[in-house]
Amino acid sequence: MTGLSVRGLTKVFRTKSGSVHALRGIDMRVEPGEFCVLLGSSGSGKTTLLRCVAGLEKPDSGEIRLGDRIVFSDNPKTFVSAEDRGFGMVFQSYAIWPHMTVFENVALPLLHGKRKLLRQEVRGRVAHALRLVQLEGLQDRPAPQLSGGQQQRVALARALAVNAQALLMDEPLSNLDARLRESVRYEIRELAKKLNSTVLYVTHDQVEAMALADRILLIGEGRLLQSGRPHELYEKPIDPAVAEFLGTMNWLSGKIRERGFVQTELGLLRVHGAEKVGSELLLGIRPEDIRLKPVPSGEINEFRGEIVDNTYLGDHRLCKLKTPGKTMVAKLVGTDMGYGTVHFQVPEERIVVFHPNHKGKEESK
């Protein structure tokens, strides 16, 4: 398996209505055998980045290496076309050739691709790939007769069968229904780890990203906002945008009153690392970190509020807590607390602190 590295990549799309800066200087690495997920909202540039790596788009500047082989560079000018890069790829639409059978879909790249195999070899290779995705026995089924989930597996088998340098996946699960998505997600992860594949995977779904990734690369407006292991991004986002993207946040803005204490909309809050008296801070608290209590316990950072909305969601409830200065969202697992007055605590160690002046700084791993 081969690693992948991208340096200073930029790409501008010129359309009739003006230029769109899809990539504004991306630096990233994918280690051999690593499962990396490019996460971002639509229009963030993540798919463009993946297509640049695949060779389907030509970047304007920067460099892309596959292992130690340069596949794109603006200086000296190098562009290895997609068919010579040796990736396997799974597309959002699956891109199963509808005029062929399952076998032919998997076999076509082996028979006509850059690394032609002998016919007998192809048979074995296709059978093996189909066994990996649990489609043995469906070899001769015409592609249009497959279900969405089966087409997805054929697409995966086709990408695996070419013995790719690395696998590229562009939102491969977004056309599956919610339940199937979860099981296929698990299988993809398992398969990638079993085969020790290098994977670059694009999604806009942060749950999917966290479930799959060894490392998440969060992309926004053509830039890499932060990269790290899923829990690092979730718990220690370096940027409010990152924090917001990975899940709901309660935002409080405040000013440091004295060392360790910040005046916020809730009241005075004890915050770890609030050093510089007088400076402004942005504080984030995840809904699941807020602890609701029927009676006050006298702990620090405890406030009183009123539950004004209480939504039942099966395994948890979302409560809207109204306080004089701010309405907060809290996630409640366990006993229902109904409506009305309640006490809640914001644990000091769970508060994420942002210095508004320094936001958008590049990550340090």
Add this chain to the structure above:
Amino acid sequence: MIGPAVGNDTTRPFTGRLKIDARLLLASVGWLPVVLVAGLVVVVVWLSFQVITPGQSANFGWRAYRELYGDPFVYQTLLNTGWFALLSVAVALFFGVVAAWLVERTDLPYKNVLFTLMTTGVLVQGFITAMGWVFLLHPRIGLMNKAIASIHGMEWATVDIATPMGMGVIQGLALAPLAFMMVAATFRSLDPALEEAAAVHGMGLISTLLRVTLPLAFPGILAAGIYISTIGIAAFDVPAIIGLPNRVFMFSTFLYFRVQPEFGAPRYDLAGAFSTLMIFLSLLLSWLYIQVVRYSHRYAVVTGRAYQPKPVELGRTAWLAWVFLGFYLLLGQILPTLVLLWNSLLPYFQPISWSSLDIISFSNYHNLPWSHLLESARNTGILMVSVASLTLAFSVAISWTVTRSDLAGRFVLDAGAFLPHAIPHVILAVGANYVALFLVGKALPIYGTIYILLALYVLAWMSFGTRVLNSAILQVHKELEEVGKVSGIPLLTCLRKILVPLIAPAMVNAWLWMALLSYRELTMASLLVTPHNLTFPVFIWSLWMEGSITRAAAASVLGLACMIPLVALYWVFGRRASGSDTAI
């Protein structure tokens, strides 16, 4: 890794190996016909500035334009062409729009039959309809005129077909099926919810039709009208059959007359000057057409709807609709064909009477110049197969480059491929005639061979081919090719194994349609045919022009008979993926 790794992929060198970029190969194949068409247009414009004095080398100047400007004959021709085009658009739209509405928006019984008759009607050669109408409405000998004149006091009601307006009506009848196809596509793409909303809110049928349906369809109808006028101003078949023998000239027959004069030297300069004016007019009309089409798409429903809009119930008025349609079919197709059949059985042209029944025979068929006929049929057959195949190959190259590659200039290529749609074919034929005779004649002796017809037909129909393939390729998801590319399949293999099988229905459709167009083509051939490269339509036309009109009728009947299996073939294989609004 799955199975044993093959080769040592990672260390394979990837630069320094000479390889031809398949994209550039395709693009250059695509550019070839576009450059040739543009070249023909340039030649025609260049011809218009030539000043030829016998015994001297050519100079350049405005003489042709000055001569054109001072020639009353030219004004007469322009006026004729104007009336002719106007009438043909009016008649074509009148029948086409009503028929399209009946088929697409009402519960008319047997509308499939009507749809079949109208779409195949596009392929009936205009000159066959025209010949039929000469037999019916010739000023002196036409059957209908004689019948009218025989009624005492009705002599004033006879019709002279050999006038611009008479010919315009005949041309309009021949173009009505095309108007039908284009307008039917417009009606089909209108959101039925808009009409249903009107109905729900209490508007009646007529009121909905006038205030909702027609205004919404208007841009589409206007586009059809403009497109038909571009055909009308350069139509050749009807003016050649009816106008030429009666010395009534249109633009197209004017060109023919100047390039293939009965006596004297050809006047390429005059033909070029007149053509240059018409090129400007045609480009203007095409520009309008594109604007209107763009505008008309605003109301179109893009996605296919799952539910069937409720059709307007004709109820007891359905018979009225069929009377109207029957009237059209009678005038446009049945009467001309029957009268041709009748006359093909007579030794000389005469009215229908009991006595003429005694002399009907197959002698016209026996007496046809069969050696010429067979040769022309063979040429036409070769042209049908080779023109359709070559045009398709060029169209794949052009359409792929335009829709799929990121090569610079692909929009220019697309516009260039549209050029033969905009510029009348008769003008391209004038250019080809001159080029073959005087420019490349020595190096490339193609004048008088079927190769020049082959080349010109391919250029003329690449616009049709590329329109059909552009929309077919756009319907194939791009990722189907991209996944092939990423998995290492070279471009040409991707095309052969993935794209071409997926657009095969559209390709079969385009191939058959272009073969049928080659079968019926008279306009371009008339300017390029010599005794050595006779085609079947020219064979019929030359019989007509030499006065053997009953034998011409016999040959036409044979031609129509041959077309039946061809149309059936098209009906079975081709019609599935038809790009109907780009027909012709």
